[in-house]
Amino acid sequence: MxxxxxxxxxxxxxxxxxxxxxxxxxxxxxxxxxxxxxxxxxxxxxxxxxxxxxxxxxxxxxxxxxxxxxxxxxxxxxxxxxxxxxxxxxxALSGEMRIGSVEDEPEFFDPDLNNWKKKHWPAPFGVEDEDALHNKEFMNVLRKCLFKLPSLWMSVFKLKHLDEEETGFICEKLRITSANYWVIIHRAKVNLRSCLQKNWM
Amino acid sequence: MKKELKTEEERIAYNCRKATLLIEKQQEIELTVREKMELQFHLTGCYICRVYEQQSILINRMIRQLFNTQKDEANLNHEFKEKLKQKIAAKLDNN
Structure with missing residues (x-):
């Protein structure tokens, strides 16, 4: 001993x-x-x-x-x-709030037909053909749009795009189901895309 | 009057909500054969979702670039560092 x-x-x-x-x-x-x-x-x-x-x-x-x-x-x-x-x-969030949402998040899709509502139709940004990644102003708009996302969505993005973690790892660590993971990714992207279109064009 | 979707094909053709979800999944995991067929069928007839797909891929690349090019330029202030050194020294003495 x-x-x-x-x-x-x-x-x-x-x-x-x-x-x-x-x-x-x-x-x-x-x-x-x-x-x-x-x-x-x-x-x-x-x-x-x-x-x-x-x-x-x-x-x-x-x-x-x-x-x-x-x-x-x-x-x-x-x-x-x-x-x-x-x-x-x-x-810290519970129930419906658990997934998080964007302030004044619109309903992008028709509730019955599930197609895009006309006023939310994605339109080309006009930078797709050039090198958008080197377009500083465009990147700045994205930065501002990202800032508006709820913190859970941002955590998912940081783990996914900065630390390049697998979906399974992210779900386990954040204690979210894989169905919720895809809801978050989907809603985050639809909102980000819409924010870019609104503030860029 | 609102349109009524009668066939499965029609439901897939109209379902941009599901198509955009599959577009997100596809960038990360392998879709099932059925999902792939559904998505392909939808995209063939839906210009708007084709725009979405292109932009979704672009946004992922932009996010990655934004996150990975943040510079390591922030510094902790001197006072904080000195206090931290003292705390570490105190802890070392205790062992």
Missing amino acids: RDEIIVNNITERANYEELNPAKWVDEYADYLYNFALKRLNDEALAQDLVQDTFLSALEKSNLFRAESSIRSWLTAILKNKIVDTYRKRAN
């Missing part, structure tokens, strides 16, 4: 030497802060999560494996905390 404790203390100390936590703030804090900021768009929350990441990393320093870099290990801890935040935000 005593031997075990001694051995544990030694590995922990060895890990600390290898991990060098006194250097963490200088070496990784800004990187982790930017990582969190991109995913949460909230400076205060991003700061808190960077702090939480360092403190919980110290607690599980024995779980660090030398084959991964310290930065990627810390990033993995932070990423878990970000996903927890996404889930907490999603769970």
Whole structure:
């Protein structure tokens, strides 16, 4: 028993030497802060999560494996905390609100025939043939439109397009059914597209 | 008077709601054979959903570009960093 404790203390100390936590703030804090900021768009929350990441990393320093870099290990801890935040935000809503909605969201489709209502017909943006991705003004309109989406939809988009996570992973982490996942993707896209058309043309 | 949809073909031809959902799914997963046929049949007759499809693909590419080109330029303030260093040092001393 005593031997075990001694051995544990030694590995922990060895890990600390290898991990060098006194250097963490200088070496990784800004990187982790930017990582969190991109995913949460909230400076205060991003700061808190960077702090939480360092403190919980110290607690599980024995779980660090030398084959991964310290930065990627810390990033993995932070990423878990970000996903927890996404889930907490999603769970704060209940019932109908659970999926979220856009303010003044119109009914785009006819309730009986299911075809597009005429006033919501998608029309060409006029940039499809040129390189829309290099059109700064067009990208800015998209940025503004994205900003209006409910936070759960944004979380889904960040996991899907920034972290390139699989649908199954996203549903599991956010605790949504795959049917709800597709409802979110569909409604988000229909709304975004409509917002682009309204503000671009 | 509102149109009444009588046949399955007519229902598919009119159902832009479902077609646009399938357009979203198709970009991520493999549709079933039936879904593929339905979507193809719908798109053949629906110019509006063909515009939607093109734009939906474009929007996905734009979102990806927007998210991935955000620069790592934000910095934590000095005071916060110093406090954080102290907290880490305190925790190390306790172990």
